[in-house]
Amino acid sequence: MRILVLGGDGFCGWPSALHLSACGHHVTIVDNGVRRRIDEELGVRSLTPIRSLSERIEAWAEVTGRRIAMIDLDVARNYDELVELLAAERPDAIVHFAEQRAAPYSMKSPQHKRYTIDNNLTGTHNVLAAVVQVGVDTHLVHLGTMGVYGYESAPVDLPEGYLTVTYPDRDGNSHSREILYPTQPGSVYHLTKSLDQLLFQFYARNDGLRITDLHQGIVWGTQTEETALDVRLINRFDYDGDYGTVLNRFLAQSAIGYPLTVHGTGGQTRAFINIRDTVRCIRLAIESGSRVSGRVRVMNQITETHRISDLADLVSSITGASIERVANPRAEADKNLLSARNDHLLGLGLNPTRLETGLLEESVDIAQKYADRIDTGRVPCTSYWNETRRAAATRREEEPRPSPRSTK
Ligand SMILES: NC(=O)c1ccc[n+]([C@@H]2O[C@H](COP(=O)([O-])OP(=O)(O)OC[C@H]3O[C@@H](n4cnc5c(N)ncnc54)[C@H](O)[C@@H]3O)[C@@H](O)[C@H]2O)c1
16 A cells, blocks of 8 residues: 655654565555654654664665655645645555644643643644645545543543444434544643544544544553664653653653652553554555445554553552652542453454563663763753742652752
């Protein structure tokens, strides 16, 4: 299949592009490099030394003999070029990773909120409008998030995107219909993913576009079969307070003897997936695209759920790291229960990678190998959801706290 991977230079996009290419698909990466510029803005870098996109692609060709094309294009701003690209490529599928994806970054300041809204919503809408304008029969696979459901301890296994509601009409007769599961976004970033869903609903109904929205859990891990083939293919590993995902942060923190920073009580339960399963899910979603017609197909791209304090305990038991509870910068419930269905992807053949020691150790090894690249000043999360959270954190800062074993 001919596949465009929008955002193919990122943490999920790069290993997905390699996996699709390894499976014989014809892959073109579209990326404007903004994620690398955000590293510069934040004064941080990937824990792993990632090569430039062109070096990565050259290395892939050298190691496997497979070619990936690359196009520098901003999907939110270069609409005409996007239309030209679709007309020239006529892809069978488009995977859309090209969004600002960090909740803390989206909450840093009014500028960051506005950038996240502008980039994510305009980008998504441009893709949809361009597909209609060009008239190409393609299947759009979008990366959404489990965060659209909110974290409210609903007494149900979260369904995959839709909820059946029953309501009485004015004569008292009962009716049922399926609606998008009511969203409860916990940040401006999550808000963009909630709004993306409405764009998809409209374009599927109005223009008959074939769309799959993957509600992905928090991704952990670094390497996949393909990125491990050569050091020049290594995947990004974010450990900083804005972009680091919770488990990867714990693994990096433990590698340098920094306490595992648990936000609040640690009673928050979240859904997780290993990066190796992410790339398989993307392929399964694409290869089953002919089954998508009519309403948007929503699949929960998760393999398990865990309480944050349990994850900290697990990492601590493997690595001996200490645990520090810090004031929660986010406005969220102290604790919640979470259980969600993932029948769609299991039905397509996903064989989940469970959180097990082997893979955790692999990530700790990587973190230890590159520990000298960690800037401990970038580890704490300093994005606060509101002034109350900032004030609570400032009060905690004034209390004595254990210092990291090594600092840079
Ligand atoms: N990483 C996770 O844990 C996670 C969890 C759930 C969902 N997701 C979703 O998966 C997708 C990919 O996440 P990621 O972790 O790989 O993020 P990432 O920031 O590492 O990668 C995103 C890529 O998109 C590019 N990009 C952003 N805006 C663009 C634009 N306007 N035009 C062209 N390129 C653009 C960036 O340069 C970057 O290479 C995101 O949509 C994210 O919301 C990620």
